[in-house]
Amino acid sequence: MNDVSNSLAIRSLADRLIAAETDRSACPPIREEIAALSVGDAVSAAYAVQNEVNRRRSDAGERIVGRKIGLTSKAVQKQLGVDSPDFGTLFAAMAIGDGAEISLGGLIQPKVEAEIAFILGRDLTFERNTTADILRAVDYAVAAIEVVDSRIARWDIRLLDTVADNGSSARFVLGTRPLSLGAVDLFNCTMSLDRAGQEVSKGAGAACLGNPVNAACWLADMMVAIGTPLRAGDVVMTGALGPMAVVTEPGTYTANIEGFGSVRAVFTA
Numbered sequence: 001m002n003d004v005s006n007s008l009a010i011r012s013l014a015d016r017l018i019a020a021e022t023d024r025s026a027c028p029p030i031r032e033e034i035a036a037l038s039v040g041d042a043v044s045a046a047y048a049v050q051n052e053v054n055r056r057r058s059d060a061g062e063r064i065v066g067r068k069i070g071l072t073s074k075a076v077q078k079q080l081g082v083d084s085p086d087f088g089t090l091f092a093a094m095a096i097g098d099g100a101e102i103s104l105g106g107l108i109q110p111k112v113e114a115e116i117a118f119i120l121g122r123d124l125t126f127e128r129n130t131t132a133d134i135l136r137a138v139d140y141a142v143a144a145i146e147v148v149d150s151r152i153a154r155w156d157i158r159l160l161d162t163v164a165d166n167g168s169s170a171r172f173v174l175g176t177r178p179l180s181l182g183a184v185d186l187f188n189c190t191m192s193l194d195r196a197g198q199e200v201s202k203g204a205g206a207a208c209l210g211n212p213v214n215a216a217c218w219l220a221d222m223m224v225a226i227g228t229p230l231r232a233g234d235v236v237m238t239g240a241l242g243p244m245a246v247v248t249e250p251g252t253y254t255a256n257i258e259g260f261g262s263v264r265a266v267f268t269a
């Protein structure tokens with residue numbers, strides 16, 4: 001494929017994902033079409049589709065507030081046959097207050113996952129970041145819930161589908177108890193996600209690439225490599241600490257992360 005037909009194809013795949021989101025009607029998987037765009041690096045082609053969707057959101061006036069890291073747990077990586085994380089972009093319109101209502105009518109097939117969010121106090125512009133760089137750059141951390149909502153029908157996704165689809169991200173809720181990293185045990189902290197008193201997911205900090213700081217390091221390097229470094233003020237959703245839980249009906253999901261307290265995602269009809 002030449003560059004012109006490639007960029008037409010990227011735009012048309014972006015159109016499809018945007019229509020799925022706008023119409024709340026998921027589309028078939030797009031991985032084969034993405035793979036056909038590139039002889040070599042199909043993942044780059046998938047990020048090109050993600051960029052096209054996000055460029056249109058930015059052009060429409062939406063504000064980028066950070067990034068999400070996905071595919072950080074071994075279980076999800078195995079499910080998708082990958083050994084590396086991916087990332088998506090967080091917009092202000094995706095941010096929901098702790099306990100504020102999230103209308104199920106605005107989503108397609110949501111799932112929730114509990115994680116730790118870092119809020120940066122410094123830019124991360126080194127080509128290769130270290131644990132020390134991340135520890136210095138994080139202003140504070142909070143418990144968080146990400147609502148993922150694949151625009152691909154029945155969550156029939158592989159790496160290329162979810163990369164193109166902004167890491168399947170839809171909404172995020174930040175807790176309101178900011179903690180400095182020195183005050184928490186990011187490796188050992190346990191996580192429990194409950195709905196109506198029933199545990200729907202559990203895990204620990206170590207499930208996120210061994211430690212959420214490792215995930216942030218991966219993202220920081222990646223963002224420098226593609227020319228859009230993480231900046232002071234960015235929210236970084238570091239990745240799920242346990243399996244995703246399917247949201248089928250209205251209700252309150254409460255994530256408790258040891259040392260961080262709790263955060264709630266409240267789904268309404």
Ligand SMILES: C[C@H](O)CC(=O)C(=O)O
Binds near residue numbers: 069070072167240
């Ligand atoms: C499919 C999503 O990227 C899952 C996710 O957000 C995570 O693994 O974390």
